[in-house]
Amino acid sequence: MSDDVVGESVEAESAVAAVTASDLIIRAENLTLRFGGVVSLRDVSIEMRRGEILAVIGPNGAGKTSLFNSLTGVYQPQEGTITFTARDGAPMSVIGKKAYQIAQAGVSRTFQASRLFGALNVFENIKIGAEDHRGIGLVGALLKGPRTRRGEHESDDVVIELLEFVGLKREANVIASQLSYGARRRLEIARALATDPEVILLDEPAAGTNPSEKLELAVLIRRVRDERGVSVLLIEHDMKLIMSLAERLYVLNFGSVIAEGSPAEIRSNPVVIDAYLGSSHEETVA
């Protein structure tokens, strides 16, 4: 197990170093998403490199969550292409696929308002994520043959390992709806990681948490990439958090990408400042 982790993190570092086309884990080109007359995404193109922590920021209603939902199959954009390239190198077109197929392929996500299975305990929540939902037959599940039992043990092992990874081991028996906000956020990340993804999409992971929980989450998100080799794409409103965490950012406004670059570049980009503070003072005065 530990050998695996080391191997993966080395792989992750090398991926950041040299970028070629095959190193792109997600490539979305010219996405346009409309709801009736309302354009939610307009000609959006983003590229995500394998092993990076990428962030999407923008004012409220800029289309960040729409972009996430398009990438994970919840929405189907009318125009554009999305390609997900798994580690084994087989590119997959995401558009037209169902959300569960995309999840099975290795793209996992969390939700803005956390969507845990509230009546189940922490252990069960993660276990549902860890189980393989593809090859299930009625007969196999009933007879509990060696394969089914081995599957059970494997997913239990995954759950225990993840409980330790996110620091919820002591809360394994607690009902999900009774957890604190910070713990819920960590549980959601654990459940998403349980599907053994290659990339994880975090939709405002720090929403509703207090400052110390925010710090813990930032550490956890970095560990997801460093120790597990999972690429991270995140939406976040907390600028301090995102500037310290993200290696690269895309800025969305009114459904379009208005800027892309490193945190330092974004911070000093006048277009971005405009988008966040409204049109510049000179213009309004004139």
Place this chain on the structure above:
Amino acid sequence: MTIFAPANLKRLFTILMIAGVIAVMTGTPGSSTAPPTTGIHGSYLERVSWFGLFAVQRWFLFFTLGVIVWLLVSFYRPRARTIRHGFDSVLALPKEITAKRPTRIVLILVALAILLFLPKLVHESFWMYLIVEQIGVWILLALGLNVVVGFAGLLDLGFAAFYAIGAYTTALFTGALPMPALFHHPIPTLWVIPIGILAAMIFGVLLGTPTLRLRGDYLAIVTLGFALIIDDFVEIQNGVTGGGVGSTPVPHPSLNLGFLHIHWGISPTPYYYLCLLFIAVFIAVFSALEHSRIGRAWVAIREDEVAAESVGINPLKFKVMAFAVGAASGGFGGVMSAGLVGIINPSLFTYQISVNVLVLVIFGGMGSIWGVALGAIVIQTATIYLDNYQPWGYQFNDLFMYIGALLIVMMIFRPAGLLPSRRRAREFAEAKGGDDVHTDEVLTGEQP
């Protein structure tokens, strides 16, 4: 909590309303000839004895009873179970979580012993027949619907359709329909059991695949439509199903293995054991499924379909599976009925049956296998009693009034059912939220 807290006064009001309704339900039946002393009027004003002490009007008797119940409820303090869960922070492995308590095993053994010797205790075959037809078959139906409604959270208002498919498949394959049996070769009734189960499952898949993309109310309407179609089909197609008159007698099953010869005939006892055997099998299969990956996927879909999909669960596949699995026991119920009753006709499979089965599931506790079985036993036993003894001026259709009242009371005081499944009870508490959880918890000892 003081006794005069607003929430507790609200409860007093509810209990008094219920007392008023019970007063009417147990009162004299209405009559147009002597209005002042009959009907609703009479139910309240009739003079009765107040616990043998003095004469009062009925409303006063029932209201004092209501106040007594209210006082008992107000001072009842359940053991505080919340605390244990909140601080239970030791990592327990799944084995330990699901470990069965010995008391439960003893209970099951005692119940099993009673069930096995029941035919020795009930001498009249009239009662045995009712036990099989009114309780046994209904347990099968309730267990099947519980998979659909309780496990997967899909509202199915047309479960009687699968019951009908099981019964008519039996009639078809044994040659009891106007339509000739398949290959013109009737087969023994016993062999139809797997065929009937399979036919119901296939219809479950056929109905489920297009319709289970719908959610909530829409699914309920479609399943209702499906049941009405099946009901109408068997009623209208005289040449195929015998129409309203029904089938010719379905032959009683018999089993001859040389050393073992069983004939299911006029005596209901062999049917009783057959039914018991299959109830045991279905309970074993359904509870194994509940605790398998499939069961957990059902819970995930029931709780949050979007989240379930985000971890790679194909909702449609698992919902169709729930439909097919549930249909299996419904279909077997149909085979049982056809063999036992002999002549089947559309009046056995009306919309009313679907609703009644749903009532059993809700009453017993959605998602709880033992709860649903117990719920079916309680309600169906009460039904048999009311129909055959007709106490308190009971008339045949009054049953629905009583069941309606029972459901209302259940929803107020024990919304998760008689023997609630732990998960379902939590879901109910979660859905209610806020202060109400607290009052509910005080009243029923449920976990919030």
